[in-house]
Amino acid sequence: MPPQSPSFKWVRDEDLTVTVYDLRVVNSATHTKASSQTGAQVTELAENGLALRVPRSLCSLGHVLSIELTFRRIKPGEKEKARAAPRKPGEKPKAPGALIAKLVTTGKVTETKLLDRSKDIEVFVRFYQYDEEAWSAFCSDHSKRQLRADAIVRKRQA
Amino acid sequence: MSELEFKKKEKELLPHLVDATFLIADPTPTRRVLQRLLSACKVKPSNIKTADTDAEAIELINLLRPNVVFADHELPLKGGIELAQHHDRAVSSRHLKVFFLVSDTDSAALANTIADENIDALLIRPLSLTGLKESVFAVLARKIHPSEYMSTLQEGLALLDMGNVEAARERFAAARRLDPGPSLACFHEGMIHLSERNLAAAEECFQAGLRSTPTHYRCLLGMFDIGMAKRDYALAYDYARRIAEHHTVPLKRLPEFIAVSIQNHQFDDVLDFYKLAQSLGAFGTTIAMPLGAGLVVAGLSFLRRGDHEKAVTAFKNAEVATRGNAEILKRAYFGLLEAGLTKEAQAMSGRFDREILDSVEAKLAEFRFVQKTSDALKVLHHGIILVRQGVKDPYLFETVIRLSVEARRKASSIQQLIDVASRAFPDKAAWFAALAPGLDSEPPPEDDDDFGLDSETSV
Numbered sequence: 076m077p078p079q080s081p082s083f084k085w086v087r088d089e090d091l092t093v094t095v096y097d098l099r100v101v102n103s104a105t106h107t108k109a110s111s112q113t114g115a116q117v118t119e120l121a122e123n124g125l126a127l128r129v130p131r132s133l134c135s136l137g138h139v140l141s142i143e144l145t146f147r148r149i150k151p152g153e154k155e156k157a158r159a160a161p162r163k164p165g166e167k168p169k170a171p172g173a174l175i176a177k178l179v180t181t182g183k184v185t186e187t188k189l190l191d192r193s194k195d196i197e198v199f200v201r202f203y204q205y206d207e208e209a210w211s212a213f214c215s216d217h218s219k220r221q222l223r224a225d226a227i228v229r230k231r232q233a
Numbered sequence: 234m235s236e237l238e239f240k241k242k243e244k245e246l247l248p249h250l251v252d253a254t255f256l257i258a259d260p261t262p263t264r265r266v267l268q269r270l271l272s273a274c275k276v277k278p279s280n281i282k283t284a285d286t287d288a289e290a291i292e293l294i295n296l297l298r299p300n301v302v303f304a305d306h307e308l309p310l311k312g313g314i315e316l317a318q319h320h321d322r323a324v325s326s327r328h329l330k331v332f333f334l335v336s337d338t339d340s341a342a343l344a345n346t347i348a349d350e351n352i353d354a355l356l357i358r359p360l361s362l363t364g365l366k367e368s369v370f371a372v373l374a375r376k377i378h379p380s381e382y383m384s385t386l387q388e389g390l391a392l393l394d395m396g397n398v399e400a401a402r403e404r405f406a407a408a409r410r411l412d413p414g415p416s417l418a419c420f421h422e423g424m425i426h427l428s429e430r431n432l433a434a435a436e437e438c439f440q441a442g443l444r445s446t447p448t449h450y451r452c453l454l455g456m457f458d459i460g461m462a463k464r465d466y467a468l469a470y471d472y473a474r475r476i477a478e479h480h481t482v483p484l485k486r487l488p489e490f491i492a493v494s495i496q497n498h499q500f501d502d503v504l505d506f507y508k509l510a511q512s513l514g515a516f517g518t519t520i521a522m523p524l525g526a527g528l529v530v531a532g533l534s535f536l537r538r539g540d541h542e543k544a545v546t547a548f549k550n551a552e553v554a555t556r557g558n559a560e561i562l563k564r565a566y567f568g569l570l571e572a573g574l575t576k577e578a579q580a581m582s583g584r585f586d587r588e589i590l591d592s593v594e595a596k597l598a599e600f601r602f603v604q605k606t607s608d609a610l611k612v613l614h615h616g617i618i619l620v621r622q623g624v625k626d627p628y629l630f631e632t633v634i635r636l637s638v639e640a641r642r643k644a645s646s647i648q649q650l651i652d653v654a655s656r657a658f659p660d661k662a663a664w665f666a667a668l669a670p671g672l673d674s675e676p677p678p679e680d681d682d683d684f685g686l687d688s689e690t691s692v
Contacts, residue, residue, distance in 0.1 A: 083474065085505035090341040090481045091512040096359075118262035120361040128262055151512060190262065197262050218364050224344045224355045225368060231348035231450050231480060233417060 091151045094220055096144060097170065100129060103139040103181065107132060114195070117144065120214055124182055124201040131196050138184045140200055146217065147172040176216040180205045237273040237362055243370045249377050250274050253329055254297055255281045258290035258316060259305040263335055266360045267303050270369065273362075287311045294320055300329040303356070306336035306343075317352045327391045331376055333369065335360075342513055345481040382412040389421060398425060409441075416442035416449040423455050432462055448479040454486070461489060466496035482509055488523035500531035504543075507550045525555030525562075533568045544568070545577050557584045563594070570598035573606060593624050600629065609636050620653065627661055630654035634668045644672050 098111040109115040109129045119126035125142065134140060149172035157171035182200035190197055202210065239247070255276060257267050264283060271281055282297060284290035286309045293299065294316075302320050304313035313334045324330045334347050335356045344355050353372045356365060379387060389404030402425050408418035423438030436459050442452035453476045460469025470493050476482065482490060487506055494502035507528060510520055532547030548565040555561050562584055569578035582590060589595065596619055603615045616633040634654065637647045647669050655662035666672075 083478065085474075085477045085482055085502055086342075086509045086512075087481075090345075091509070093338050093340045116262075117359040119266050120359050120364075122363075126262070126266075151508070188265075197265070214361060214364075217359075218361070220339045221357050221364055221368055223341075224339055224357055225371070227341055227344035228348040228352075228354055231345055232351075233446075233449070 088150045092148055094146055094148055094175065095172070096146045098127070099143040100127065100133065101141045102134045103141055105134075105138075107134070109133050118197055120217060121199075123205075123210075124185075124199060126197055126199050128190065128195050128197050131194060134184050134187075134198060136184055136187055139181055140184065140198075141181050142178070142200065144178045144213075145170070145174065146176040148175055176213050178210065178213050180210070237270070237366060239273075239366075242374065243366070246370060246373050246377055247274055249329070249373070250276055253280065253300040256284065256290060256293055256297070256299040256302045256304075257281065258284040258287070258293075258308055258313070259303060259335055260285040260309070261305060263305070263358060263360060266362060266365060267335075269362060270365055273366075285309070287316055290316050291319055294323050298324050298328075300324070301331045301333075303333045303335060306334050306338070314347065314350055314352070317347075317350050321351055325391065326387060326394055329376060331372055333372070340512065342481050342484075342509060346484045346513060349483050349485055380412075382408055382415070382418070385411060386418060386421060393425075401425065414445045416446040416452055418442075419445070420449070420451040420455055423452070427455065427458060427462065430462070432459055435459060448475075450476065450480050453479070454483065457486075457489075457493075461493070466493050469493045470497045470499070482506065484510065484513060484520065487520050491523055491527035495527060495530055498534075500534040501543075503527045503531040504547060504550070507554060510554065511550075521554045521556070522558070522561065525551040525558060528554065529561055529565045529568075532565055536568050536572045541572060541574060544572070545574065548577070548581065552581065552584070559585050559589060563589050563592075567594050567598040570595060571601045573602045593626065596622070596624055597626055597629065604632065609639065612636060613640060620650065625657040627654075627658055630657070630665060631668060634665060638669050647672060 096111065096117065098109075098115050098117055100109045100115055101107070113130075114128075115130070115133075116128040117125055118128050125144075127142075147170060153171040158168050160169060162168060180202050181204070182202040184198045185201045186199040188197045188199075253276070255271055257264050259267065268281065272278075282293050282299065284293055288310070290302075290304065290308065294302070299320075302316070304316045306313045308316060313336075317332045317334065320330070320332050332352045333354050333356050334352050335358060336343065337358045339355075339357045347355050353376070354368055356368055375383070385404055385408040389401045389408065392398075392401035392404060402422060405418050405422040405425070409415040409422070412418070419438045419442030423435045423442070426432075426435035426438060435455065439452045439455035439459065442449050443456070446452070453472055457469050457472040457476065460466065460472060469489075473482075473490050473493055487510060491503055491506055494500070494506075503524075507524060510524055528547045528551035532544040532551065535541070535544035535547060548562070548569070551565060552562060562581060566578055566581050566585065566589070569575075569581065600612075600615055600619060604612050607615075613633060613636040616629055616636065619629055620633060630650065630653075634647065634650050637650060651662075651665045651669060651672075654665045658665075
């Protein structure tokens, strides 16, 4: 029987670590809210804006949205640990994992599109008065995820 | 949204896409981003098909044999990975053949898993049009203008597809001379030898690949296969560990990894394999059943060494993996009964019908627990009740006969037990008789089938 080295692991935490994002959107005029917890999604990152999937009731063309988008790296078990951590009554659980990028900005809805068989719409939000450098750094952080995945696939298939 | 600009090398690839056919099997809004990319590449709209489910996608693959597929990892119902296997079989490697999987998940485990399925890239949501273009064109460049080495390998693979093994072998051997690090060529040549059961030649090829790149994934996997083919499970285990150390455990080979760990008595490994499959939501039948069975075997081993907590964890994981498959879980149930973990056994018992709950195995498992924890008289009492219920098991008979002799029960009662045991197992009759040497036999009274229990052993 081969000896077992104590440091050896069949499955390393970093292999199962995933990036998740948390999206919060507020309509500045109506104060209607949507978030990733309620099914809102980022569908595209563009040079000067975002495409989002949100409930139809959130906004219309021309509305201004406040957007907070956070990316976190979460190791296995961290979600459960954060949920189980002691907290004061009424206090929300702490966000799990390590923060890798955060964007807080506002933007105008420049296009809306109905999605088939869904109560949601896709909206295109163009940023205004935003920090271009911060947005570019945010997108660059995101593209590193793609590069990492590309490198893994190429190494495995080489 | 923004316009797309192409670099010079990307522009050179565009003419190759004019006549190519595309399938977008992604019902999410990602489809629109993919369509915009293809539109920017001047692909004819009639060459782009879309599908919302795997059934639609399979139909379109069979009908149109698309060169390039974009598929959602979570595609209803079976997911993008199974679709990739279908595309791989349907489209020959003589043509442009590319498969992209689109996913929200960016774990290394998933990237490795899709690489094993010959998927060309994992595209991670949310997509940006520019990032998408770069990833797609990086793959297309490799596919459309491969190096001489890669193109020779592709020729070899196409020849293999056509069944021309000798010509393929020659191409792989030629490729080995074209690159200073020809591990992939070594691997493909080795796989031909392996399929011909020429293990020595296959091993020589894989080892040559590993001399060139000591952590080469496919050559390590080739050596794992050599271990399996030789039934040298220590060798297979060694290479499985090397794979896990330098890459990740290949999900599609999980059943074999589980088998090798169990062959090497490394039962804790199975809990780790469960963690991997769970993280990827990979509980399809091909993985779930071997994984569930492995977890039950591991759990039984933990019970034997007294690690009840770990055993219960393994059994619970087996319940999740197999979605409560009674055929696999019944061994765990019997194990819990035997270990006296009645509460845990009861928690699992809802999975089973009466046939299993009232089975001989369940009764014997309880008997073995009584045997481990109670005094001889209680064991004898329990054993005789089982015999009276009609349970027939050589070990049960042996135990009750031995204990009856030790308890100095009436000779007629012991003889009656020996008779019942011998009728059930005629080939063991002499052995049962030998358990009670010098028995002063007296004929049992007619219709006395209670083995004298109540009159002698009140418990």
